[in-house]
Amino acid sequence: MTIEVGSPEWLRTPTASKIPSILGISRFKSQFALWHEMAGLVEPEPPSESTQELFDYGHAAELAAREYWLRRNPRWRASQKEVQYQATHLPGIPLAVATIDRRGSLGGRRRIIEVKTAQSAEDWGDDGSGIVPSDYAAQVLWQMLVSGIYAADLVLWPQYGMPRIYPIEWDVAVADAIAGRVAEWVASLEAGTPPPLDNTVSTYSCLRRLHPDIERDAEVELNPGLASEYLRTVADRKLLDAEERGLKNRILAEMGNAQYAMCHGHKIADRRNARGDTVSLYANTKSEFLEGVPA
Template sequence: MTSREVTAKAAPGSPEWLKMITASKIPSILGISRFKSQFSLWHEMAGNVEPEPISESRQDDFDYGHAVELAAAEYWRYKNDGWVISRGEVQYTDDALEFGNAATIDGRASRGAWRRIVEIKTARDLAEWGDDGSGDVPADYAAQVIWQQLITGWHEPANIVLWPQYGKPKIYAIDYDAQIAAEILARVREWNASLAAGIPPELDDTISTYETVRRLHPEVDGREVQLDPDLAHDYLTAVADDKEITKRLRGLKSRVLDVMGKAQTAVVIDLKIATRTPGRGDSISLRSNTKADPAEIERLAA
């Protein structure tokens, strides 16, 4: 076994950390992250843009998450008699790999010679987490955990403890899959090759990519550039369409909220359509069930 615990951890955001393949980067490398695109991560690792600074509200989320880890670890221990869990995170690296790598584990669970990964996540509710009620872990989080299992060599089923702001904690199990781990490793090697060759991923339509493109060229030099006519046409058409769609969606959200009143969830028969969640102060957020198929509504209502 070539993995070892790291005592001098690279600080997140540091030049050393940016060049390493860490568990948090795996979803973006695979193109399945809900938060950061391949394009954005590539340019950060290439040194073309600085990582986005952590906002005050985001830092508050991190602080809350660290505080929750203590309670979540204790909850996990009660549910797993005979196991002990580390107090605080630990980091491992695999020296057999030809590139810098790290797997930071929220909790290292031990029982004799057995080791198990325990990750802790927070969310306002299951809808925000990504669980549609099926009990399936979101793909980006599952990929992170499989990377951690690969780097540590701990192939016991890992656990994710979800600590929602509303409702009871929930524990998910992630089985190690050697084939998926091998595919992830192959994609990481392709990723490193693209960085070495200076070939970035294709543009996509995510917010993350849009914000990165804006930050790549912050200067304005007064030049004029010719656009492809098709691109210009599509852009102006989309701008006009967006105004109409935004207006229509706002009206539909108002109607849904009006029907819901004080209710938490809106359904058609047993299909969840939307959820009301408390925001800051007296505000209320309406979250749609993006996994619901409109065609299913027609079948249920028939």
């Protein structure tokens, strides 16, 4: 029986899409937020209009990616739709689920075809070196573990540029480590022990939804250290925001119509089209420029 995505059973079951959050390496959802959703304490946050557009784009990209993969793999076939696998043999995990975007087949051989979209290929190795974001790699390893298909291709479908195919190698040691972490996660749900707080937007959003009611005139006494740290940080942030805005203004003025701001061969920032006839400035926070600058 296929578990429907979004159903109560699906929500409380370890699935491939939840693995990055369980491991604490997701760029989109924190451990704290996922735990409370799987525990049934908060409803999953509904996608915004822009996020839903990305989901729709991703599903459309799967159709094109399937055709592209078939052209790169002659004689192979590929399923028309997603294929879901379930496993009950993993220690400490009553039910494990993995839904793969497409399943390739050639005779008795099988191959997972997973499709991901991206606005930028920077996290994937611009030189085509085969760098795959760790959260996506972990997700595919889980799919291998649950399905028993130990060969996989991750198809990157960028919004700009040509698609790329990244083979994902089976690693039994890493897969076993992932399964161990998931078993610990399942045990924490059964024990009612949530993961610790963190500083992510995802956790902040979860906490806002966790206690939506306001008990009028009720008070909570804060630790003096927490109270002072909070007020100082808010005040400092306002000063830093103003300072950052001034620096962005200076860089935008220097750039004119240029796309990239460079310094000694290092990309510092780039201009990207925004809504309407405007542009936005994005800092290259991964730049190695600061490593060579004296403190």
